[in-house]
Amino acid sequence: MSSCTAIFLSILLFFFVRLFFVVSSSRRIRLAAANSRPLQTCSIAIFLGSGGHTSEALKLASALDFSRYSPRTYIVSEGDSFSAQKAHALEHIKATEHVFSDDHPQYKLLTIPRARRVHQSLLSTPPDAVKSLLACMYLVSVRPLFKKGAFRQPFADLLILNGPGTCVILCAAILLNRLIGLPSPRVMYVESFARVKTLSLSGKLLYHFSDRFVVQWPDLVQPGGREVYRGCLV
DSSP states (O other): OOHHHHHHHHHHHHHHHHHHHHHHHHHHOOGGGGGGOTTSOOOEEEEEOSHHHHHHHHHHHHTSOTTTSOSEEEEEETTOHHHHHHHHHHHHHHHHTTOOSSSSOOEEEEEEOOSSOTTOOSTTHHHHHHHHHHHHHIIIIIGGGGSTTOTTOOSOSEEEEOOOTHHHHHHHHHHHHHHTTOOOOEEEEEOOTTOSSSOOHHHHHHTTTSSEEEESSGGGOOTTOOEEEOSOOO
């Protein structure tokens, strides 16, 4: 066996061992532990996947205590003006309810490239997926390093996902962060209300990599699985 082959196999072995420990630690995380510090705020990021996904995600967000879950980051796909408008509208409604203790905006809107457009061919998808991954890596890995007073702090304490495909790329960037030891947000995946009997493709891909996996229908709960069922949330 050549030295190059031995080095390659050693790196590959290290990668899989590291991946195993990252996935194992994700399973042990309990997001409810944050409730033990009720006086502290929790920065939150929410991916708005357009259409029904956006409506469900914002419905979840509207139930939060904005005075505690602050600041908020809404992540939308490129060209999704609908989700951006809905996020601004929710923040405006909350502001009129005098939720905030000051007049400064407590939220921001970030845009990332789509991993795949509707009806896009599979052959043309990889370049767009790579472009989306690089943008997500900048968001979760590079950008926090240049934020004043936020060294070794993730771009958000908690990230909520509920599909579609671009959220898988976003989660992949966070997984890469964990593999190299950079700070990362906790990830909560909430399966869409429309998924009654089977998980979505995004849900199947992120099942083992999310810190908390929430379903909204009892038929999705598997014996010995890691799903959390709390009834219909949206």
